[in-house]
Amino acid sequence: MVILYWLLIVLMVVGIIGALVPGIPGASLILVSIFVWGAIDGFTQGVWIALATALAVLLLSLGIDFLAAYWGGKQAGASKWGQIGAFVGLTLGFFGFLPALPFGGPLLGIVVGPLLGAIIGEFLYHGELELPSRIQLATKAGVGIVVGTLVGRLIEGVLAIASVVVFIFTTWPPGVA
Template identity: 60%
Template sequence: MLALYWLLVALMVVGIIGAVVPAIPGISLIAIAIFVWGLVNGFSSVGLSLAIAIVFLLVGIGVDFLATYYGAQKAGASKWGQIGAVVGLVVGILGLLPALPIGGPILGILIGPILGAIVGEYIYRRDLKLAAKAALGIVVGSLVGNLIQGVLAIVTVGVFLWTTFPSAG
């Protein structure tokens, strides 16, 4: 039972990393680990931490979209830049997968949205300087959203440890 506990905590640490790094599950992975512990040990022991994980998962999704939108808006990005960032994300993940099967998708997740936003803005405005500025706003907004999700993930794991650690042994 103790080995399972620490295995789930390790999975939650991966979830914390995933909350900040794209392409790795974040708070959803933490919620699944808490759910598994609840299945094994009884849901009364994880009620608070599971509720927090679910709420923070929903809040994190909202924060991610709002932070990216706010960053794009502050930098003057158009819908073309935002659409370009999403298309760049998809193309980055899928396009670099065959070329670089190990690091390709992660590299694509990092580079794809930037290039996509620049291309989208350039198509709309025909000004590379404005396109780069808009792309930067989208990326900065997205990074801020990821950092907030990271804090939410850390709090979720902290609450889980605080409420379950005494009874885990």
């Protein structure tokens, strides 16, 4: 039982990394790990507390993903075109459809895709402006969206760590139910 407990902790650490790095499961991996421990060791009060915490973190993480990018874009003056461009870029980057990225795969595409998408969206939106102004506004909006997304990832990482800490504190020592 102790070995399984520690293997699940290792899986939760991968979930923490996933909360920080796009393309790797984050809070959902932590939630599944806690559920597996509950199914094997019994759903004690500590496991229920950890499950509720992990579920709350998962739901918050879903909202943070969208709100952080939106907030970052708004702070940088991005329009809906920039937001839509970032989403399209994220999707294309995730599935490896960015022709300018022959290396790096989906992880690099998830970072570069929203930036390029937001820049292109803003560039098209500000078609009435002179070229230097269009480029400046589009770049500012793209960087704002990416910075917002990175801040959101950091918040998700902190929440994921908190979820794992709650699990450890509510279920320690392992195998004693």
